[in-house]
Amino acid sequence: xxxxxxxxxxxxxxxxxxxxxxxxxxxxxxxxxxxxxxxxxxxxxxxxxxxxxxxxxxxxxxxxxxxxxxxxxxxxxxxxxxxxxxxxxxxxxxxxxxxxxxxxxxxxxxxxxxxx
Amino acid sequence: xxxxxxxxxxxxxxxxxxxxxxxxxxxxxxxxxxxxxxxxxxxxxxxxxxxxxxxxxxxxxxxxxxxxxxxxxxxxxxxxxxxxxxxxxxxxxxxxxxxxxxxxxxxxxxxxxx
Numbered sequence: 001x002x003x004x005x006x007x008x009x010x011x012x013x014x015x016x017x018x019x020x021x022x023x024x025x026x027x028x029x030x031x032x033x034x035x036x037x038x039x040x041x042x043x044x045x046x047x048x049x050x051x052x053x054x055x056x057x058x059x060x061x062x063x064x065x066x067x068x069x070x071x072x073x074x075x076x077x078x079x080x081x082x083x084x085x086x087x088x089x090x091x092x093x094x095x096x097x098x099x100x101x102x103x104x105x106x107x108x109x110x111x112x113x114x115x116x
Numbered sequence: 117x118x119x120x121x122x123x124x125x126x127x128x129x130x131x132x133x134x135x136x137x138x139x140x141x142x143x144x145x146x147x148x149x150x151x152x153x154x155x156x157x158x159x160x161x162x163x164x165x166x167x168x169x170x171x172x173x174x175x176x177x178x179x180x181x182x183x184x185x186x187x188x189x190x191x192x193x194x195x196x197x198x199x200x201x202x203x204x205x206x207x208x209x210x211x212x213x214x215x216x217x218x219x220x221x222x223x224x225x226x227x228x229x230x
Contacts, residue, residue: 006159032216043205043220044160093159097216104150105209105218107159 003027004096006108014116015086021079021111023094030096033077034105035069038091050077084115118143122206122221129228135193137224139180139206142187147208149173149182149189150218154203163191163204201228 003026011019023033032051036044050056050071058064066088068080077096081088091112095105123138141147148167152160164173169184178193189206206221 002162004159034217041225043222046217049217095160095218103216104148104162104165105216106162107152109159110157112157 002106004106004108006094010112012114016083019081019084023077023108025075025096028098029074032097033071034095035079036093086115089113089115118219120206120208120219120221122224125225127226129196131228131230132195135196137191137204139189140187141208145210147210150207151180151191152205196228198228198230
């Protein structure tokens with residue numbers, strides 16, 4: 001149980017393109033979803049937290065207009081990287097959690113974004 | 117503040133060796149503790165968790181005990197396999213008044229040689 005599906009797994013596109021990444025909880029309702037960015041050989045950096053039907057809460061230094069997050073249902077959240085540039089190239093990972101408090105987060109397999 | 121510190125890697129072991137990856141934490145509240153594993157090119161998988169003092173989380177031969185007195189959650193395995201090669205992340209989440217944010221350690225790379 002507790003499967004999170006992230007799609008696509010890899011994206012290669014030209015500079016200036018907007019890219020949408022989907023994160024779905026397949027067998028549970030995700031009250032909260034998280035988006036992370038991971039640089040090579042580094043830990044995960046939390047970008048934003050989203051609750052279903054609410055605006056996302058962004059971490060300090062993360063541009064809201066650059067990284068648009070939508071959490072329209074209890075099973076789907078999307079991250080759109082708008083007008084992507086080479087410096088946005090990274091590994092993006094989503095996670096989902098049901099309930100509150102100390103419940104574990106369940107992670108998707110990540111999306112490798114490469115901007116040419 | 118809240119933070120997690122892991123031992124630096126890489127940790128290189130021979131197959132069937134005993135593994136310990138140290139993890140200590142600081143927390144203003146009463147955290148839940150987790151170990152996640154990341155295989156190359158993949159997301160994180162929950163390995164085990166513990167939610168209160170003296171709890172022992174275990175899975176796939178890995179164990180970790182929540183030690184409040186030493187604020188530690190060290191990961192152990194009695195006999196590692198080549199397939200255990202991965203990056204291991206220790207993390208905490210505060211249980212109260214919190215969105216459930218995970219605070220990660222820096223990760224420890226484990227390399228197991230045949």
